[in-house]
Amino acid sequence: MSVLEIERLTVSFHRRDGLRRRITTDCVRDVSLAVARGEVLALFGASGAGKSLLAHAVMGLLPPNALAGGTMRFDGHVLDAPAQAALRGNRIALIPQSVGHLDPLATVGQQLRWAARRAGRPMTAPGAVAEALSRFDLAPAVAGTFPHTLSGGMARRVMLAMTMASGADLVLADEPSNGLDADNTARVFRCLKSFAEAGKAVIVISHDLPAALKIADRVVLLDRGQVVAEERADAFTSDGEALCAGYARSIWNALPQNGFSRACHEA
Ligand SMILES: Nc1ncnc2c1ncn2[C@@H]1O[C@H](COP(=O)(O)OP(=O)(O)OP(=O)(O)O)[C@@H](O)[C@H]1O
Ligand code: NI
Numbered sequence: 360m361s362v363l364e365i366e367r368l369t370v371s372f373h374r375r376d377g378l379r380r381r382i383t384t385d386c387v388r389d390v391s392l393a394v395a396r397g398e399v400l401a402l403f404g405a406s407g408a409g410k411s412l413l414a415h416a417v418m419g420l421l422p423p424n425a426l427a428g429g430t431m432r433f434d435g436h437v438l439d440a441p442a443q444a445a446l447r448g449n450r451i452a453l454i455p456q457s458v459g460h461l462d463p464l465a466t467v468g469q470q471l472r473w474a475a476r477r478a479g480r481p482m483t484a485p486g487a488v489a490e491a492l493s494r495f496d497l498a499p500a501v502a503g504t505f506p507h508t509l510s511g512g513m514a515r516r517v518m519l520a521m522t523m524a525s526g527a528d529l530v531l532a533d534e535p536s537n538g539l540d541a542d543n544t545a546r547v548f549r550c551l552k553s554f555a556e557a558g559k560a561v562i563v564i565s566h567d568l569p570a571a572l573k574i575a576d577r578v579v580l581l582d583r584g585q586v587v588a589e590e591r592a593d594a595f596t597s598d599g600e601a602l603c604a605g606y607a608r609s610i611w612n613a614l615p616q617n618g619f620s621r622a623c624h625e626a
Contacts, residue, residue, distance in 0.1 A: 360435065361393040362529050362560040363417065368429035370412045370421060370584075387412050388584040390429075394560040396528070399552060401571040401592065402564045403610070404581035410564045411456070413581070414531045417562075418453050419443025433529070449478035452527035456534045458514035461506040467492075467517050468502030474521040482524065495520045495550055512543030519550045530554050532563045536570060548574050569614060572596055580606055 370387035387409040394400045402410050415421050417431065419440055431438040433446060443451075462470055468488045475482045475491075482488055489499035495516040506514060515535060522530055532551055536544040544567060552574040555561045565571040572578070575592040588604030595602065599611040611617060 361395050361432075362434060363438075363562075364393045364432040365413075365417070366391050366430045366432075368413065368416060368427065368431065370409070370416055371426045371428075372424055373426065374424075386584050387416065390581070390584070390586050392579055392586065392589070394529070394562055396558050396560050397555050398577070399555045399561045399563060399575045401568070401575035401578045402562060402581060403566075403568055403571065403578055406566075407583075408581040409584040410581055411533055414453060414533050414562070414564060417443075417529075417531060418447055418451065420447075420453070448474075449525055450527055451529045452522045452525050452531070454515075454518050454522055454530065454532040454535055456537060458506070458509075458511060458518065461514060461517065463506055466503055466505055467509070470517070471502070471521055471524055475524040478525040478527075480524070480526050491520050491524055492517075494523065494553075496546065510543075511538050512540070512546065515539065515543070515547050516550065519547065523554070527559060529560045530562070532561065532565075534564055534566065536565060536567050544570050545573075568595075568610065569616070578607075580604070580610065582606065 368387055368390045369385055371383050371385045374382050376382055390413060402413065404410055412421065416427050421427060433442065433451065436442065471488055471491055472482050482491065488502045492499060492501055497513065497516055497520065501513065509517065535547050535551065539547065548570050551561050551563055563571055563575065572592050572595050578590050578592050578595065579586055580588040588607040590602055590604070590607050595611055595614065599608060602608050602611055
């Protein structure tokens with residue numbers, strides 16, 4: 360069964376023009392998708408396509424001037440505002456785009472313990488923090504350090520370790536490889552894959568399609584707020600013949616292994 364089901368989600372913003380007429384802009388339009396346990400869904404689309412808004416709508420963290428429509432279900436139950444407030448940070452986790460969300464005044468170890476305690480799974484056993492860090496290639500000494508001493512890749516892996524400690528069933532990662540070199544990108548994506556292998560449902564938002572394809576099962580392409588294609592990830596990694604949508608094919612053409620052909624120049 361799907362952990363998350365989104366049905367006809369719309370996110371709009373209202374503003375008034377100079378004559379005080381109400382203007383509505385739909386930034387996410389009629390989006391339906393689902394993700395199951397053990398599955399990695401990659402959400403791909405140009406800047407401004409509505410990817411982060413979709414993630415924030417699932418979390419219940421939309422800006423106050425946003426209006427959301429449609430229905431969402433988590434584990435078969437309606438995911439409304441009270442459910443989101445109850446599930447956020449424990450059963451549903453967002454790995455935000457910025458590592459600035461780590462607390463500069465608390466050590467990595469403290470923050471890991473907080474994440475675990477908030478989810479009702481306190482890390483009391485000796486060595487529990489070191490073990491949680493080691494799963495993400497982080498040395499035990501990292502527990503005693505403050506976020507400003509970490510490299511970008513390490514900070515991101517600390518956020519992944521906190522997500523793991525929270526025991527979430529659904530993990531949303533918004534641009535988890537931003538600013539990382541190829542090695543750290545691969546590491547972060549491997550960690551996300553390990554979440555799915557541990558039975559979680561993972562939605563990864565990324566501009567790095569080649570890296571995301573290495574771990575994804577399915578790819579949803581968003582364009583100007585709408586789902587324009589939903590494809591199996593392996594359709595991108597083969598000769599592209601199995602891709603159904605034209606937009607997906609032009610993206611396949613633009614992958615480095617396929618020679619960055621036409622689509623790049625047409626875009
Ligand atoms: N608070 C807001 N008020 C008005 N419009 C907004 C607001 N937040 C986002 N938008 C608009 O919604 C659209 C989608 O934004 P979103 O952040 O989801 O894009 P994205 O696909 O995540 O892009 P990126 O890849 O650059 O992160 C954009 O056109 C943006 O201008
Ligand atoms: Ni975004």
